[in-house]
Amino acid sequence: MLNILIIGAGVVGQATGKGLAKKGYKIGYVDIEPEKLAFLSKQGALAMRADQVNWQMWDIIMVAVPTPTIDGHITLAPLTSVMTTIGAGLAMISKFAVVVVRSTVPPTTTDQQLRPILEEFSGKQAGIDFGIAVNPEFLRQRSSEQDFDRPWITVLGVSDRLTGEILADIYTPFGGLTIQCTPTEAEMIKYVNNIYNALKISYFNEVHAICEKLEIDSNVVSAVVARSA
Numbered sequence: 001m002l003n004i005l006i007i008g009a010g011v012v013g014q015a016t017g018k019g020l021a022k023k024g025y026k027i028g029y030v031d032i033e034p035e036k037l038a039f040l041s042k043q044g045a046l047a048m049r050a051d052q053v054n055w056q057m058w059d060i061i062m063v064a065v066p067t068p069t070i071d072g073h074i075t076l077a078p079l080t081s082v083m084t085t086i087g088a089g090l091a092m093i094s095k096f097a098v099v100v101v102r103s104t105v106p107p108t109t110t111d112q113q114l115r116p117i118l119e120e121f122s123g124k125q126a127g128i129d130f131g132i133a134v135n136p137e138f139l140r141q142r143s144s145e146q147d148f149d150r151p152w153i154t155v156l157g158v159s160d161r162l163t164g165e166i167l168a169d170i171y172t173p174f175g176g177l178t179i180q181c182t183p184t185e186a187e188m189i190k191y192v193n194n195i196y197n198a199l200k201i202s203y204f205n206e207v208h209a210i211c212e213k214l215e216i217d218s219n220v221v222s223a224v225v226a227r228s229a
């Protein structure tokens with residue numbers, strides 16, 4: 001069984017860790033919030049700061065740190081900072097580890113910004129010495145753990161064949177459709193999906209407003225039309 005380190009123990013990180021732990025993987029969490037580490041430790045989980053990680057121990061490193069949009073611009077600072085730490089960690093190990101980006105990032109971020117950091121700080125080459133993947137999360141915050149356990153889709157944007165095989169082995173038991181593609185395609189799929197969801201909400205809000213004016217029950221209309229989407 002592989003050992004999986006999760007960096008960023010928030011909604012996505014914890015749902016991922018709990019879901020994978022149920023399948024028998026050894027899980028470790030890294031976070032910058034001492035309260036979160038204390039909470040996880042109290043629950044019996046292995047939780048630590050980045051400077052406490054024994055990199056040799058971990059086969060897969062999943063990153064689920066925040067990528068907030070501030071004044072219309074996405075903030076990648078937490079993610080790039082974590083990549084420098086992981087890169088330095090990869091420099092210390094001899095095995096083929098896989099770095100998985102779970103955070104939502106704009107298309108091309110991993111190939112053009114994160115991969116160069118990992119390669120610079122590790123002195124190694126992605127796709128040959130270590131794997132890199134974009135595995136976006138489609139869970140809903142209110143039902144994060146159940147959604148992780150029963151995904152409707154798993155998208156694996158991978159740097160190389162071995163990374164694709166390792167991640168497919170991990171996710172296949174969860175069921176649902178699995179798509180293998182490039183890291184940039186995976187990033188684009190997640191962005192387009194988010195925007196499509198926002199568009200559907202706006203669309204049905206408009207439908208509701210028109211129905212109200214015509215004294216039509218909008219639920220009857222939406223319930224039918226939504227099935228065709």
Ligand SMILES: NC(=O)c1ccc[n+]([C@@H]2O[C@H](COP(=O)([O-])OP(=O)(O)OC[C@H]3O[C@@H](n4cnc5c(N)ncnc54)[C@H](O)[C@@H]3O)[C@@H](O)[C@H]2O)c1
Nearest residue numbers: 008009010011012031032064065066067078103104137141
């Ligand atoms: N919440 C959702 O429903 C959801 C769904 C899909 C995708 N996402 C994406 O997943 C990513 C994480 O979202 P979330 O909702 O889990 O965020 P969150 O705020 O719940 O958790 C993020 C965690 O990362 C930690 N963190 C921040 N900087 C760090 C660092 N440098 N090193 C280690 N830990 C650090 C924070 O302390 C926090 O515990 C984001 O990119 C988000 O867009 C979220």
